[in-house]
Amino acid sequence: MKKIIAFIFVLVLIVGNAGAAFAAESVFSDVPANHWAYDAAAKLVKAGVIEGYNDASFRGDRLITRYEMAVIVAKALQNTDKADAESKAILDKLSIEFSKELTNMGVRLSAVESKLAQNAQKHLINWSGSNFRIRYDHKTKDGVTVSTSDDFNYTMELVGSSDIGDGWTAELRLEGSRAINNANHSVDNKSGAFDLESYVASGPVGAGTLRVGRMENILINGLVLDQFMTGLSYQYGSKMKVLVTEGKLDYYTALPNTSTVVSDLSPTYGATLASINFQYPVSNRTTLDGGYYRTYSPNKLYKKGIIKEFAVTQKVGDDWKLIADYAESNRSDNAKATLAGIGYKAAVPSTPKSYGWNLDYVKNDAKATIVSAYDIADYGYTQSTKVTSMSKTNGQEGYQLTYRYVPVKNVLFTGRYLEAKPVNGTSYSKEKWYRAQLEFFF
Numbered sequence: 001m002k003k004i005i006a007f008i009f010v011l012v013l014i015v016g017n018a019g020a021a022f023a024a025e026s027v028f029s030d031v032p033a034n035h036w037a038y039d040a041a042a043k044l045v046k047a048g049v050i051e052g053y054n055d056a057s058f059r060g061d062r063l064i065t066r067y068e069m070a071v072i073v074a075k076a077l078q079n080t081d082k083a084d085a086e087s088k089a090i091l092d093k094l095s096i097e098f099s100k101e102l103t104n105m106g107v108r109l110s111a112v113e114s115k116l117a118q119n120a121q122k123h124l125i126n127w128s129g130s131n132f133r134i135r136y137d138h139k140t141k142d143g144v145t146v147s148t149s150d151d152f153n154y155t156m157e158l159v160g161s162s163d164i165g166d167g168w169t170a171e172l173r174l175e176g177s178r179a180i181n182n183a184n185h186s187v188d189n190k191s192g193a194f195d196l197e198s199y200v201a202s203g204p205v206g207a208g209t210l211r212v213g214r215m216e217n218i219l220i221n222g223l224v225l226d227q228f229m230t231g232l233s234y235q236y237g238s239k240m241k242v243l244v245t246e247g248k249l250d251y252y253t254a255l256p257n258t259s260t261v262v263s264d265l266s267p268t269y270g271a272t273l274a275s276i277n278f279q280y281p282v283s284n285r286t287t288l289d290g291g292y293y294r295t296y297s298p299n300k301l302y303k304k305g306i307i308k309e310f311a312v313t314q315k316v317g318d319d320w321k322l323i324a325d326y327a328e329s330n331r332s333d334n335a336k337a338t339l340a341g342i343g344y345k346a347a348v349p350s351t352p353k354s355y356g357w358n359l360d361y362v363k364n365d366a367k368a369t370i371v372s373a374y375d376i377a378d379y380g381y382t383q384s385t386k387v388t389s390m391s392k393t394n395g396q397e398g399y400q401l402t403y404r405y406v407p408v409k410n411v412l413f414t415g416r417y418l419e420a421k422p423v424n425g426t427s428y429s430k431e432k433w434y435r436a437q438l439e440f441f442f
Helices: 002-028 036-046 066-077 085-097 099-104 110-122
Strands: 131-141 144-146 152-165 168-179 195-205 208-218 226-236 241-249 272-281 286-296 305-316 320-329 336-345 355-364 396-405 411-422 431-441
Touching (some): 036 085, 066 099, 085 099, 152 195, 195 226, 226 272
Antiparallel strands (some): 131 144, 131 152, 131 431, 152 168, 208 226, 241 272, 320 336, 336 355, 396 411, 411 431
């Protein structure tokens, strides 16, 4: 019996020592002479981020254990205030390579743990900005209520973004919308089924920022264009910002079956957009915007569109803002659009009790804009029948009053009243539109 107990005791000692040996081998194994970490550490020495060493220490003449290298990285992470962008990128790479050694060290450094957490976070999808919206609309045309199942609807939008590396990020938006009768509610040119709404990769190229993918373009104040497109945009400049855009507008597959020249600027005719926009702050209170838009199509019946836009935004005091915006297309008639607006304060979803209101007057001729952000736009209907887009000869003019309020953090209430009438004559309906909306951000 004593021999058995002695044998078990010896076996335990052997296994224990073997485990310690394996652990020691894992922690204290050498970093191979040709490993990239030596060159990376030498660069950090030259940059002054690693102290107490010279770059000759990392030429591979003497091999360094993974534990020693982890200690060096840990000390370097405490000097990130001395690191430039290149050195920080090297530190990120080293901290990932030696993450196990760093976390297994007897003394934990808060700087190390923080850095490791940041590195881990970069590879996760950030869903902040996602929202849920409930909306109710009530419309009348010539005093008669126009009611549809879409008047009451709710929409869910998931917004995810992730760091790709080297300053590039990827963002995707998924959206689904339903009416009160549980039928799909069309929104943002989609059927309403939960689907991919947009996908964009963006990052630095040269002196500016490049965005590629399917994206929503709301240019200047949205008077001329608020529309999804698949293409690219490039913005550059510090004092004066310049934005160049090129891409296929939504609905580009729908081509008209007609033998007449199409003059409407709607993207339903397979239109591609090319635009350039400028923004220049004359002072800390006055900002000038300008835009040049060109639409063209492989459809030979489509007449190329050209729109020029100019806008001024003027701050008055700390809370007031005035906007004037004018656009004109190359169409021979119904070719002008005007916006005049006044705003007071602003509702910020992250700030409880914040609020703001806007009063806007809009006159939008039928062939002046592409797809306006304003619901005061060209007519798509008469009192009894729909007007086809190839015979749009009337626009709208009117005003809208919008009030926004944040009752609690990340909850935004919007109330809006809109009244519009035809620009030309009385053969089109006068419209009134009431809206109540509640949004939840998370």
